[in-house]
Amino acid sequence: MWNLKKIVAEITHAGVTEAIAFEKQYRLKSMNLLCIIGILIISPYYFIFSMAGLWYPVIVVFLFHVSFFIVIVLNYFKYYSAGNYLLIFGTNMGILGMSYFIGFDSGFHLYFLTGPLFIFWIFDLDQKKLIAYAIALELVFVVMVFFAKAYTVAPYSWEQVGSLDIYYLNMSFNLFLIFLLFYNYTKYYQLLTDSLVQKQERLEEEAIKRIKSEEYTSKLFKDLSVSYKNLEQFSYIVSHNIRSPLSNIKGFVSLYEANEHGVQNDHVIESIKESAEQLDEIVMDLNVLLSAKNLLLENKRVVSLSGAIQNVGVSLAAEIQHSGAIIKEEFERDLNLVTIKTILHSILFNLFQNSIRYSKSDRYPEIIVTASKTEEYTEIRVSDNGAGIDLEKYNDRVFMLYHTFGEKTEGRGIGLFLVRSNVEMLGGRISVESKINEGTTFIIQFKN
Amino acid sequence: MTTSAKPMVFFIDDDPLSNKFNTMLIRKIHPDVEIKTFTKAEDALIDLKEEKNQKPEVIFLDLNMPVMNGWDFMAEFKKIGLDIEVVVLTSSNDSSDKEKAEKNDQIKDYVVKPLTKNAFSSVVKKFFRNKDDE
Numbered sequence: 354m355w356n357l358k359k360i361v362a363e364i365t366h367a368g369v370t371e372a373i374a375f376e377k378q379y380r381l382k383s384m385n386l387l388c389i390i391g392i393l394i395i396s397p398y399y400f401i402f403s404m405a406g407l408w409y410p411v412i413v414v415f416l417f418h419v420s421f422f423i424v425i426v427l428n429y430f431k432y433y434s435a436g437n438y439l440l441i442f443g444t445n446m447g448i449l450g451m452s453y454f455i456g457f458d459s460g461f462h463l464y465f466l467t468g469p470l471f472i473f474w475i476f477d478l479d480q481k482k483l484i485a486y487a488i489a490l491e492l493v494f495v496v497m498v499f500f501a502k503a504y505t506v507a508p509y510s511w512e513q514v515g516s517l518d519i520y521y522l523n524m525s526f527n528l529f530l531i532f533l534l535f536y537n538y539t540k541y542y543q544l545l546t547d548s549l550v551q552k553q554e555r556l557e558e559e560a561i562k563r564i565k566s567e568e569y570t571s572k573l574f575k576d577l578s579v580s581y582k583n584l585e586q587f588s589y590i591v592s593h594n595i596r597s598p599l600s601n602i603k604g605f606v607s608l609y610e611a612n613e614h615g616v617q618n619d620h621v622i623e624s625i626k627e628s629a630e631q632l633d634e635i636v637m638d639l640n641v642l643l644s645a646k647n648l649l650l651e652n653k654r655v656v657s658l659s660g661a662i663q664n665v666g667v668s669l670a671a672e673i674q675h676s677g678a679i680i681k682e683e684f685e686r687d688l689n690l691v692t693i694k695t696i697l698h699s700i701l702f703n704l705f706q707n708s709i710r711y712s713k714s715d716r717y718p719e720i721i722v723t724a725s726k727t728e729e730y731t732e733i734r735v736s737d738n739g740a741g742i743d744l745e746k747y748n749d750r751v752f753m754l755y756h757t758f759g760e761k762t763e764g765r766g767i768g769l770f771l772v773r774s775n776v777e778m779l780g781g782r783i784s785v786e787s788k789i790n791e792g793t794t795f796i797i798q799f800k801n
Numbered sequence: 802m803t804t805s806a807k808p809m810v811f812f813i814d815d816d817p818l819s820n821k822f823n824t825m826l827i828r829k830i831h832p833d834v835e836i837k838t839f840t841k842a843e844d845a846l847i848d849l850k851e852e853k854n855q856k857p858e859v860i861f862l863d864l865n866m867p868v869m870n871g872w873d874f875m876a877e878f879k880k881i882g883l884d885i886e887v888v889v890l891t892s893s894n895d896s897s898d899k900e901k902a903e904k905n906d907q908i909k910d911y912v913v914k915p916l917t918k919n920a921f922s923s924v925v926k927k928f929f930r931n932k933d934d935e
Contacts, residue, residue, distance in 0.1 A: 589895060593865050596892035597816060597914070604822045604915030608829065620825070628818055746873070766867065 364389055364425060381428055384436065388421040572780075579777050598631040638767055642774075651693045658688045658724055658733070665701045669709070676709045677717040684724035690731055690799065692779055700775045701735070703768040704795055708737035713790065731801055736794040742787040751785055806855055809835040813845045813874065814863040814890070823861065823890075823916055830918050831925065842866055842874040849881055856883060859928050861890040861916070862908075864898055875905060886928045888912055 365385040395417050402410040420439060427436035602625050609621045659682055666673060666680055673680070690697065705720055712718035716738060724733045742751060752773035753766075776783045776797055787793040812823050820838035827834055837857065839845040848854055860878075864871035871889065878887070888910040889902050902908045909928070912920050 589893070593891070593893045593895075596894075597819070597865075600892050600914035601816070601818045601822055604826065604917075607915070607917065608822070608825055617825070624818055624821060631818070 361386075361389055381433065385425055385428060388424050391421045392418050583774060594635050595632065598628040598635070601625075601628040602632075642767070642771065651695055653691050653693055655689050656692050656694050656697055658682075658684065658690060658722075659686060661694070661697050661701060662722060664698060665705055668698075668702055669705055672706065672709050676712060678705075678709050678712070679717065679719050680705065681719065681721045683721055688724050688726065688731075691801075692799065696775045696779055700772050700797065703772045703775075704735045707768050708735070708739055708793070711793075712737070712739040726801070729801060730798045733797045733799075734794055735797075736792060738792040741789040741791055741793050742785070743789055744785065744787050752783070807833055807835045809837065809855055809857040811845060811848075811857040811860040812836065812838040812890070813842050813860065813866075813871075814838070815840050815866040816863070819863070819914065826916060826918070827921065830921065834925075842869040842871070842877075846874065846877055846881070849878070849883060849885075857885060859924060860885055860887045861912075862887055864889060864891045864893060872901070875907065879907065886910075888924055890914060890916060 365382050395414050398414045399411055402408070402414065424436045424439050427433075427439060605621045605625045605628065609618055609625075662680065662682060672678070701722075708720045709718050719738045721736045722733065723736075724731065726732075744751070752769050772795075773783055776799075779799060781797055781799040783798075784796045785793060786796065810827070812820050814820050814823075817840055820840065824836050824838060827836055835855070837848070839848070842862075845860070849856070862871050862874060869877075871891070875887070886909045887907050889898075889908055890912045891898065892914040894913045899911055902911045910924060912924075
């Protein structure tokens, strides 16, 4: 019927939830617990004193009980410091009062042992020092009692046996208090260390977060400067490639106005039409380039390189068949990349298309894809046996928009620009090795 | 160079439409000027290197061209050592291109497309003067 454990637990929690700091919470708990145990431990004294007919000490024990009880009530109503002082004051007065009846030697035992415990509560002292202090005082007291007894003429008489019993009871109480001190100490220390470890973990977490945000910022800055470079190139294109047909139109129009003969005018109109078509084509190119940026909105996922190559092969089926091109995969079958599929497809598509377009007419185009994975990078090499690029001449222009290099001018100078911006979008980098008439190798590195 | 021949100008531009327009314009305003157009700068170089070919008075040069661009052409042209005026005729009004052209001794003028009657006349006045004096 009486769940003692539960009742004790509930009483010890009096006022605890409201105390915020865990140290305070813990101190409150042990304070409440001490009061309960104090009440229980002192209870037998009612019997002992009443059996002996000592009614005055019974009242002292009762006051002891009441003060313990009041401490718990005060804690419950959040008067923490009042509880603290009452416990210290009440207990000390109680012990002094009891000492008067049971003999000051054992009374002081209690006093010296419990005193430091309360000092700890008030001043929040280091518990190690406190225990050392308590034990030292105990030893001093034992020595004092020893000498006092040695020089006392009269030894203990039978009348004092009763009080001797009380002395042993006191000793058990003392031992319990020592136990409580140690218990307190280890528990408190445990909590303190836990909180320190937690604090450190929190700090570490924060540091990692900070480093990550710094990395993010520098990545953002890099992305931004790449975008800026791209934008600069864009404005250059706008200034040249869009202005080029426009200025033609402007020129032809001026010829039309100055011209009286109908025959020449037909030429002029035809040329204006052609220029307009050129302009349209360029604007469409720009559209393609701009829409490529939207690909970044897709999520990264695990993509099989071999699968991606196969997909590109399907997209380029007509050109592959027409040219008789062969695509060889020289890497581990199960090589995977964590990437944006559409962008990888676009990169491989443009590289393969270039290889086929700029192949040598005396041999079938052969594209070899090799790939390797190190801890840091995944490297993909796309090599062909095509016409090659004169890198000494065009080194800085290979990846630029509207630059073509071969004798064949089938290409419009968009592919490699798109490839580079795609690779950069994925945070990778691309470089090129080439020998005229032997072939070209594009090396792409993605950070893992 | 024979003085009896008609004065000649080169147009080097990868865009055939531009060449077509320039030809039409000059035929109209200066019918007595001979015109040669090249869509590849390399071809113009080959033509210039050939000794028996008539040398132009002025070369109109585009800057943005595939394979060999205007600057590449200028580097090669310098090696030939011919004393011919070069006028940049481009659709780029980019300031960096203009600065680069100003620094190049052989480039005498920078004209933004399209070429106009006035622009061509002023070029003619500047560089055909010797011819007129004779």
